[in-house]
Amino acid sequence: MGHPVLNVQSVTMAFGGLRAVDDVSFDVKPGEIVGLIGPNGAGKTTLFNVISGYLKPTQGRIFFHGDDITGKPPYDLAKIGIGRTFQIVKPFAGLSVLENVMVAVLLKHPSKKNAEANAHAVLEFTGLLDKAHMPASSLTLPGRKRLEIAKALALEPSLLLLDEVMAGLNPTEVKETTGLIQQVRDRGVTVLLIEHNMRVIMSLSHRVIVLNYGEKIAEGSPKEVAENPLVIKAYLGEEMAV
Template sequence: MSEPILRVESVTKTFGGLHAVQDVSFEMARGSIVGLIGPNGAGKTTLFNVISGFYKPSKGRIAFQQSDISGFAPYRLAHLGIGRTFQIVKPFVGLTVLENVMIASLCRYPKKKQAESHAWNILELTGLADRARLPASGLTLAGRKRLEVGKALALEPTLLLLDEVVAGLNPTEADQTISLIRKLRDRGISILIVEHIMRVIMNISDEVVVLNFGQKIAQGRPEAVAKDPAVVEAYLGGELR
């Protein structure tokens, strides 16, 4: 069995006297999709920000490909192969869709011509190539979310952290995004995804980690987690659907 691509070991993050995340541990298998879920205020975003370097853990350790990355800045993680999207998408609205992805591509390809070629490949993959020359400000919400994914992919990550890339999309747009996520996994990218839409999490995740009040209350296959009494109680009754 191969080493996990990501290992979160007893991670705690406090803000003053508040334990936003408390003693959370889990591992991610290489090439897997892991869903991170929980009710509002469960600590999902805080844990996401600790893993991606925006917060330093108060306690605990994070290992990526067997190396300790605890407290590394986001730019260092990007160079190591960790990319992330943000729940609130903020493209460079004064630039074209292509230029947005080119900026991220410069992290790997410092020469403009190479960065542009790489950006075109990303736009083909994400279905945005036909809007490459348009201003990013003209994209729909679905287009902006795909652009957010594209910018993260331009870093050529081996681990991709997706923060609510389906929320707010209509069913057709959601299915297209689910298809893209599966395509990325098939290309060997490991994916950790935070999402409120349970249909998405249950359909695409190999494993699900559930937080509540900053603590991990369950982990396992989606079908098992959906029937876990602690998870059902956390979501105020009824199986997750």
């Protein structure tokens, strides 16, 4: 132990002249739920893509449990324990819900029998068991969001990156998903989540990191961040902050 689960060191991701992520550093400690917030276009998803290996950072390094993982491909990161969901969900549409989860379970349980049993357990945990044999394409948006979480969990990750899993959900579903994330954390999984729903961020996160125009402008407890004038300015504009 001793090492943070995730250690991001001055990461920059530039696309041509645009610095989508600009010199961002932070830690995520074991067992934490950390919220990543910021206005649209602040670079949150880009940062996720860098951490999960879909983009190679222009500068900076990323450490996972103390090991340098900068530039490693997504499939290697999944193997060592980084699970992620996508804001724009990526189900295997032609496969059944059960098969979708099995693809992920196979990583840790290569035998088909074990994989099926484990996939059932994951579906039960995420409340999708009754839809196990439906094609993933027939799920509604809340169902697809939930399938994203189920697939990421099925990897048995030590770090879970959740990209706007609440978007498009009704208040009841938001409450259910919030409960689910809390349970995941209680099982010992560290969580980093991007979220626009402030109520969710305030109730779930131990710490909040705020991005704006690719830069980290604030970090602290939900309360500290909410009172930070820079954050208010970023969200509400110049005049309101004064």
